[in-house]
Amino acid sequence: MKKNSNEHVWRVLGLESSCDDTAASVLKIVDNNKEKKVEILSSIVFNQNKLHVNFNGVVPEIAARAHCEKIDICTKEALKKASLSIKDIDLISVTSGPGLIGGLLSGVMFAKGLARGLKIPLIGVNHLAAHCFSVKIFHKINFPYLTLLVSGGHCQFLIVKNVDSFVRIGGTIDDAPGECFDKIATFLGIGYPGGPLVEFKSKNGNEDRFSFPKPLMDNTCNMSFSGLKTAVKRETEKLIASQGGLYNEDVKDICASFQKTTSEIFKYKTINAIKFFNNNFEGDKNLAIVGGVAANKKIRHELQQVAFQNNFKYLTVPAQYCTDNAAMIAYLGFEKFILKNHNNLDLVVKPRWPLDQTSTPILGFGKRGAKA
Numbered sequence: 001m002k003k004n005s006n007e008h009v010w011r012v013l014g015l016e017s018s019c020d021d022t023a024a025s026v027l028k029i030v031d032n033n034k035e036k037k038v039e040i041l042s043s044i045v046f047n048q049n050k051l052h053v054n055f056n057g058v059v060p061e062i063a064a065r066a067h068c069e070k071i072d073i074c075t076k077e078a079l080k081k082a083s084l085s086i087k088d089i090d091l092i093s094v095t096s097g098p099g100l101i102g103g104l105l106s107g108v109m110f111a112k113g114l115a116r117g118l119k120i121p122l123i124g125v126n127h128l129a130a131h132c133f134s135v136k137i138f139h140k141i142n143f144p145y146l147t148l149l150v151s152g153g154h155c156q157f158l159i160v161k162n163v164d165s166f167v168r169i170g171g172t173i174d175d176a177p178g179e180c181f182d183k184i185a186t187f188l189g190i191g192y193p194g195g196p197l198v199e200f201k202s203k204n205g206n207e208d209r210f211s212f213p214k215p216l217m218d219n220t221c222n223m224s225f226s227g228l229k230t231a232v233k234r235e236t237e238k239l240i241a242s243q244g245g246l247y248n249e250d251v252k253d254i255c256a257s258f259q260k261t262t263s264e265i266f267k268y269k270t271i272n273a274i275k276f277f278n279n280n281f282e283g284d285k286n287l288a289i290v291g292g293v294a295a296n297k298k299i300r301h302e303l304q305q306v307a308f309q310n311n312f313k314y315l316t317v318p319a320q321y322c323t324d325n326a327a328m329i330a331y332l333g334f335e336k337f338i339l340k341n342h343n344n345l346d347l348v349v350k351p352r353w354p355l356d357q358t359s360t361p362i363l364g365f366g367k368r369g370a371k372a
C-alpha cells in the first residue's frame, strides 16, 4: 500500500475459481478518507466452455483440474496487463464459497501460498455477495439496496445491508434461469453456454409466436422456471414430430418467445420486490441487477423500465462483469478488509454458503442442489 498525504492507494488481486471460469483481476483503489476511486487495471477470465461442451454442463473434476492448471497463468496475465509485479500487491481476495469444492480448493490454496509468501493479508469472499457488490465498482450507492441476482446457479431477490448482511426476500423454487437458457440451447442444438446464444438467435425471432406459461404469478417474490423450460421442450418436440425437424425460423422464434416470457416473469416479480422494499426498508431507492443472466439486453431493458416507472435508480454493470469475473471478488475483499474483516491462513472453503443465513430454504429450491 502506498500512502501519499491523505491518500491510500491499494492494489488488490482477486481470484475466482468456484465454477467453470478461472479468473484473476487487479484493482487499484484510491481511498482519500472521503471516497474510494476504483480502477480495474485488469480482469482476465479463462472460460472452460470447450472442456464441458460435450457434457452439456460443468463436470466438477474436469473443472477443478483446469483451474489448477490455469490459475497461475491467469494471475500472471492479470499482473502483466496491469503492468505490475506480484510484489506490488497489497491484498489478496479469493472466492471461498459457494461453488464446486475442487475449484474452490484450487483458488484458495493458491491464494494462501501467495499470501504466505508475500506476507500480505488474505480475504475469503462469498461469490454471490461479490456479484451483489459488483455494482459498487461502477456506482456510488448506499446500503440498503435491492438486488436481483440471476445467474446459472442462482436466482434471488436480496436486500444488501452490508458486506455480510443480506436479506433474501424471494428466489426460484426450482431451476435457475441461466440453467434454463443453457438447457434450452442444448436441446435446440445451438451450443453451450446457452445464454448469449439464445439471446443472439432471439434477435430476429418472433417473440409472440409461442405463448409459454408464466408460473407462480402471485404476490410473492418467489419464482419458478422449470415448468417454462419443460413447456419450451414440449413445443420443440411437437414441431419436430410434425415437421421432421426444426427450421432456422423455428429456433429463432422459440428463443425469442422464451426470452420474452423470462423477462416478463422478472418484470412482474421485480414489481413485487420493489413494493416489499418500499414497505420494509428506508433509504435510497436503488435496484441492482447482477449475475450472468443480467448480461441479457432484453432483460436489462425491461427491468430498467420497471425501475424507472417505480422511481428506482436502475444499476447494473457492463456485460463482462455480469458473468463470473475476479474484479468483483477483489472489490468485495477490499470492502471487507477495510472493516478489518479478513482471514488467516486457516481460511476454509464452503461449497454451500447461503447469503441470508436466517431465512428458511425456499421449498424445492435448486435442482442443482441448494448451494445457496
Ligand code: KG4
Binding pocket: 019, 150, 151, 152, 153, 154, 177, 178, 179, 181, 182, 193, 194, 195, 196, 199, 291, 292, 293, 294, 295, 296, 297, 322, 323, 324
Ligand atoms: O454469473 P455466471 O457467470 O455464473 C454463475 O455464477 O452461475 O452466470 C452464467 C450463466 C449461464 O447460465 C449463462 O448461460 C448465463 O449466465 N448468461 C446469459 C447471458 N450471458 C450469460 N443468460 C442470458 N442472456 C445472456 N446474454
Ligand code: ZN
Binding pocket: 127, 131, 151, 291, 292, 323, 324
Ligand atoms: Zn457467478
